[in-house]
Amino acid sequence: MKTNTLTPELLHNMDAYWRAANYLSVGQIYLYDNPLLKRPLTLADIKHMLLGHWGTTPGQNFIYVHLNRVILKYDLDMIYISGPGHGGPAVVGNTYLEGTYSEIYPDVSQDETGLQKLFLQFSFPGGIPSHASPECPGSIHEGGELGYSLSHAFGAVFDNPDLVVACVVGDGEAETGPLATAWHSNKFLNPATDGAVLPILHLNGYKISNPTVLARIEHEELEQLLRGYGWTPYFVEGHEPALMHEAMASALDTAVEQIKLIQHDARIRGDLTRPRWPMIVLVSPKGWTGPMVVDDHQVEGTFRAHQVPLHPNTHPEHLKLLEDWLRSYRPEDLFDEQGRLKPELAELAPKGERRMGANPHANGGMLLRDLRMPDFRDYAADVPEPGALGIGDAHVLGPFLRDVAKLNSEQRNFRVFGPDETLSNGLEALFEVTQRQWNARTVPNDEFLAPAGRVLDSMLSEHQCEGWLEGYLLTGRHGIFNCYEAFIHIINSMFNQHAKWLKVTAHLPWRRKIASLNYLLASHVWRQDHNGFTHQDPGFIDHVVNKKAEIVRVYLPPDANCLLSVMDHCLCSRHYVNVVIAGKHPAPQWLRMDAAVKHCAVGIGIWQWASNDQGVAPDVVMACCGDVPTLETLAAVSILREHLPDLKIRVVNVVDLMKLQPQLEHPHGLSDIDFDVLFTKDKPVIFAFHAYPWLIHRLTYRRTNHDNIHVRGYKEEGTITTPFDMTVLNDLDRFHLVMDTIDRLPQTGDKGIALKQQLKDKLIEHKQYIDKYGLDMPEIRNWKWKG
Numbered sequence: 021m022k023t024n025t026l027t028p029e030l031l032h033n034m035d036a037y038w039r040a041a042n043y044l045s046v047g048q049i050y051l052y053d054n055p056l057l058k059r060p061l062t063l064a065d066i067k068h069m070l071l072g073h074w075g076t077t078p079g080q081n082f083i084y085v086h087l088n089r090v091i092l093k094y095d096l097d098m099i100y101i102s103g104p105g106h107g108g109p110a111v112v113g114n115t116y117l118e119g120t121y122s123e124i125y126p127d128v129s130q131d132e133t134g135l136q137k138l139f140l141q142f143s144f145p146g147g148i149p150s151h152a153s154p155e156c157p158g159s160i161h162e163g164g165e166l167g168y169s170l171s172h173a174f175g176a177v178f179d180n181p182d183l184v185v186a187c188v189v190g191d192g193e194a195e196t197g198p199l200a201t202a203w204h205s206n207k208f209l210n211p212a213t214d215g216a217v218l219p220i221l222h223l224n225g226y227k228i229s230n231p232t233v234l235a236r237i238e239h240e241e242l243e244q245l246l247r248g249y250g251w252t253p254y255f256v257e258g259h260e261p262a263l264m265h266e267a268m269a270s271a272l273d274t275a276v277e278q279i280k281l282i283q284h285d286a287r288i289r290g291d292l293t294r295p296r297w298p299m300i301v302l303v304s305p306k307g308w309t310g311p312m313v314v315d316d317h318q319v320e321g322t323f324r325a326h327q328v329p330l331h332p333n334t335h336p337e338h339l340k341l342l343e344d345w346l347r348s349y350r351p352e353d354l355f356d357e358q359g360r361l362k363p364e365l366a367e368l369a370p371k372g373e374r375r376m377g378a379n380p381h382a383n384g385g386m387l388l389r390d391l392r393m394p395d396f397r398d399y400a401a402d403v404p405e406p407g408a409l410g411i412g413d414a415h416v417l418g419p420f421l422r423d424v425a426k427l428n429s430e431q432r433n434f435r436v437f438g439p440d441e442t443l444s445n446g447l448e449a450l451f452e453v454t455q456r457q458w459n460a461r462t463v464p465n466d467e468f469l470a471p472a473g474r475v476l477d478s479m480l481s482e483h484q485c486e487g488w489l490e491g492y493l494l495t496g497r498h499g500i501f502n503c504y505e506a507f508i509h510i511i512n513s514m515f516n517q518h519a520k521w522l523k524v525t526a527h528l529p530w531r532r533k534i535a536s537l538n539y540l541l542a543s544h545v546w547r548q549d550h551n552g553f554t555h556q557d558p559g560f561i562d563h564v565v566n567k568k569a570e571i572v573r574v575y576l577p578p579d580a581n582c583l584l585s586v587m588d589h590c591l592c593s594r595h596y597v598n599v600v601i602a603g604k605h606p607a608p609q610w611l612r613m614d615a616a617v618k619h620c621a622v623g624i625g626i627w628q629w630a631s632n633d634q635g636v637a638p639d640v641v642m643a644c645c646g647d648v649p650t651l652e653t654l655a656a657v658s659i660l661r662e663h664l665p666d667l668k669i670r671v672v673n674v675v676d677l678m679k680l681q682p683q684l685e686h687p688h689g690l691s692d693i694d695f696d697v698l699f700t701k702d703k704p705v706i707f708a709f710h711a712y713p714w715l716i717h718r719l720t721y722r723r724t725n726h727d728n729i730h731v732r733g734y735k736e737e738g739t740i741t742t743p744f745d746m747t748v749l750n751d752l753d754r755f756h757l758v759m760d761t762i763d764r765l766p767q768t769g770d771k772g773i774a775l776k777q778q779l780k781d782k783l784i785e786h787k788q789y790i791d792k793y794g795l796d797m798p799e800i801r802n803w804k805w806k807g
């Protein structure tokens with residue numbers, strides 16, 4: 021390792037800057053008043069509720085001041101991701117020191133009054149959260165739920181060749197599934213066209229009350245592990261500040277120079293061989309520079325430093341320890357009388373947009389450009405008449421997405437993500453114009469792998485796809501995640517966190533809106549013909565609709581033209597999470613493109629061509645939502661119309677699920693009047709639904725006619741069986757739907773009873789047929805809507 025990277029003066033000033041950041045951190049956790057300690061500390065200066073996390077903070081402050089130095093030295097375009105985002109005081113304090121905080125929040129000024137506000141607002145009612153939350157400039161990652169920092173970092177640098185993301189990974193965080201898998205991201209980075217991620221593993225040895233695994237394996241094992249993941253780790257280890265400053269500065273210079281060399285090799289010499297990117301392992305005490313021993317217990321360098329180490333309100337003797345601790349940073353050397361950071365220290369921060377708190381990449385909406393969109397109508401499925409057989413809705417969408425990728429290949433701001441499923445979800449057309457980005461070895465017979473490509477689907481990790489896509493969106497680009505419906509649950513909590521981020525940022529005027537997070541779930545519950553029960557789970561939308569109505573949208577297009585229209589809308593939308601569920605298997609098509617556009621624009625409507633209640637009140641409303649339920653409903657309607665021609669039947673199709681919620685609860689929700697117009701105030705509604713039936717009840721429980729809504733959907737019955745039998749097992753098939761209708765319409769009388777008996781027999785016939793032949797009866801397979 022080189023020595024003397026830092027001149028004595030620089031070292032001295034950097035140490036002072038670090039002390040200033042540490043002072044601000046402790047001040048944020050504790051101080052109600054007396055921000056510059058101009059008078060002796062009293063209990064009245066201390067907040068009543070002491071909340072926050074000290075342990076990780078001094079290490080992150082140390083990292084931040086060192087990153088500032090390399091940004092200045094190498095003119096880096098760099099942002100900071102705080103994996104252990106509970107170190108909020110570090111990012112808040114540092115963005116305050118560099119000036120960005122006061123530019124965004126002028127009230128928190130760079131003087132004594134501002135300091136007091138900075139301290140007071142932290143973890144205080146009406147103030148700011150204790151994490152690297154959306155309110156904090158420069159943050160794209162709150163780090164509340166641990167695990168996603170490294171995937172976010174990689175998402176941010178794809179197609180951002182000049183960006184370096186410094187990503188602090190907690191050693192506890194490193195034990196999570198998402199983080200453990202994210203080390204492999206380096207096999208997907210193109211050194212010529214993407215930027216670089218500099219992981220800094222913060223090995224402070226502890227989590228909340230336990231040691232970390234990585235801190236308790238042998239040094240050699242850790243080094244081998246990281247090398248095995250393809251990284252070159254540089255260890256910076258110790259606790260003596262002067263030595264640590266020098267070691268960190270030297271390691272960072274080495275890392276940055278290696279990154280530059282790798283990029284030079286790739287960009288100037290055309291060498292795209294997968295590089296071993298550098299990373300740093302910072303081994304430093306948890307709660308570094310904090311109280312050493314409290315109540316006879318060692319604190320610094322142990323798990324006890326994790327949160328708030330001193331409690332003067334309940335332990336008066338801690339007051340003196342707190343004052344000593346704060347004064348140990350020598351605030352009078354750091355801030356002038358007015359509370360301004362001394363100029364020789366302020367100089368250490370980068371200027372303008374080079375400050376990590378002001379970097380536009382961390383406010384991605386500022387960089388967001390609209391996608392160039394092909395006209396989705398040009399990709400329409402041909403629907404000469406309702407019921408014409410289609411090739412599979414996702415297969416129709418493929419060429420549209422292909423051309424979105426093509427049209428935006430120069431802008432380099434659109435990507436498709438998936439866990440090895442782009443082909444199996446029916447989006448093969450993408451590979452006509454682009455490749456799967458992959459920078460590990462290839463062998464003959466691999467397909468579509470290349471160092472650069474718009475598709476990132478070669479890693480079987482839903483966490484990774486979600487994290488990459490989120491990072492990509494948060495830095496101002498666009499994308500879509502295609503996934504099996506059953507396994508999208510793997511990222512439920514990641515979706516939660518992203519939706520929370522969107523909700524909070526939507527109300528921060530300085531944060532610009534970003535592109536929506538789009539899910540395409542094309543391998544859905546009803547068509548898992550060769551996978552069976554494990555692959556049958558439509559519950560993701562139950563989870564999604566818990567989130568703020570202003571953020572979530574759920575679409576179930578009944579056919580390919582509706583899917584095209586919906587996806588066009590989703591790709592142009594901002595700041596939502598859009599969930600789109602549509603199949604990939606050949607299936608009947610219902611609407612010509614012009615009708616599909618109208619239907620999707622409204623989101624719900626009566627299909628007049630399938631109804632016979634024109635001009636009169638219907639006897640029954642047959643509602644459907646989802647491609648398979650739509651098919652079964654129309655088949656049921658045709659049986660009813662043939663056998664009970666006097667019945668007046670209205671068919672309602674739902675594309676936009678949130679139309680069902682009351683207007684007051686979701687911006688898409690129908691007014692009660694409009695809902696009653698469609699679903700009547702008093703007639704039976706037989707509702708065939710794609711997912712678990714109770715979701716429909718949940719959404720409609722306050723509607724006038726709710727008591728008459730009878731929902732069929734997935735009820736956890738499934739196995740490997742025929743497509744139609746899946747619906748039979750869950751009572752969603754046409755025969756059950758007809759029987760349900762007859763049960764609710766006594767006026768069908770003897771004719772109804774006779775039909776019901778006939779259909780019961782049909783169900784037995786069906787079962788015998790599939791057991792014998794292993795496929796659905798010809799009358800099911802060849803059924804066509806006759807109109």
Ligand SMILES: Cc1ncc(C[n+]2csc(CCOP(=O)(O)OP(=O)(O)O)c2C)c(N)n1
Pocket residue numbers: 075076104106164165166167189190191192193194196222224225226227228232306326
């Ligand atoms: C997924 C997840 N599980 C559990 C927690 C609760 N938690 C908060 S901090 C923490 C320990 C973190 O340890 P580490 O990553 O080493 O951070 P540091 O030591 O820097 O504080 C835990 C378990 C969490 N925030 N996220």
Ligand SMILES: [Mg+2]
Pocket residue numbers: 190191192222223224225226227232
């Ligand atoms: Mg730790």
